[in-house]
Amino acid sequence: MKITKRAGMMILGILFIGLCVSFLRLSGFGVDPFSAMNLGISGFIGWSFGTWQLLMNAVILVIVFFQARHCIGAGTIINMIFVGYIADFVCWLAQDVVQIEMSLPLRIIALVLAQLMASMGVALYMVADMGIAPYDSVAIIIEKLTHQKIPFHKARVLSDVVVVIVGIAFAIASGAGIWAVAGIGTVINACFNGPLIQFFKTKLEKM
Template sequence: MTKTKRISGMVLGIFFIGLCVSFLRLSQFGVDPFSAMNLGISGFIGWSFGTWQLLVNAIILVVVFFQARSCIGTGTIINMVFVGYIADFICYVANDVVQIQMNLPLRIIALLLAQLMASMGVALYMVADMGIAPYDSVAIIIEKLTHQKIPFHKARILSDVVVVIIGIIFAIASGAGIWSVVGIGTIINACFNGPLIQFFKTKLERFYL
């Protein structure tokens, strides 16, 4: 794979991930686990989602630097800086500029598009192989620190459950309510993301190679 293809795949993948988060927020059916935590906390302290997510990613990145440095690449930095702000910008345009009225059909469409963008975005990101997002390294670190006693897939479930609980606590504390951060969209993301990522990854690897 040429460097140009890797860079274009990485940038496009990160853009799709930003779209995914914005569509999940617009659907009001719940967001992915990491976004759930960041939405809950940012709403509680009155920060923008993008700014709070950038801070959390920076903190996690410090840990990743010492525990799983091989996970860090150009894509890591671009992901941690831009995904949250892309989501904030698209939600701002939809809600405040265009003022789209999200009725049930539009919410369902947004949910389906979000899942498509999530899977395709991560697949592009993985095929480009230019580093992974700080949060995606957490399960790798847990597996490493427990000497494989907690394997990656279980570590990912554990980290997802913990961040969702944190998101729920802060969402309730802020008065936004549990359904502002979790819902059927969270479940769909958890159940279908893996198989769809593998599907798109296989197709993209053939295209890029």
């Protein structure tokens, strides 16, 4: 695969992830698991979502460096820097500038689009093989350390459930409540993201 095509897939995948997070936040149905943890913690300590997510990614990146160094590349750095800020920008644009009224139909559409973008986005930059987000490497590390006894899609569900619990705990501690970070959207994302990433990844690899 040509480097230009791989770079395009990587950039498109990262854009999809940023849009996914923003759509989930706008839907009000709960965000994806990793964002749920970061929203919960950032709200608790009073940081912006984008800044805390960048720091969290940097911490995970250290672990990835020692356990799955092959996952690190240009896409890793671009993802960890820009996804959180893309989400913050789109939410600011929609809520403060355009001031979109999120009716129930719009919220449902945002939720569905977010899930598709999440899975397709991760699959795109995994296939591009130019580095993946630190958090997306966690399931790969679990699969590696368990000698594939826990396959990628199950490892992804496991890691997603853990970070959601952490996010909820911090959201409750900050007084924001569970629904500030988690909801039906979080459950859908946690349960289907792993299998859908695997599905899209298989399809893209055949292209």
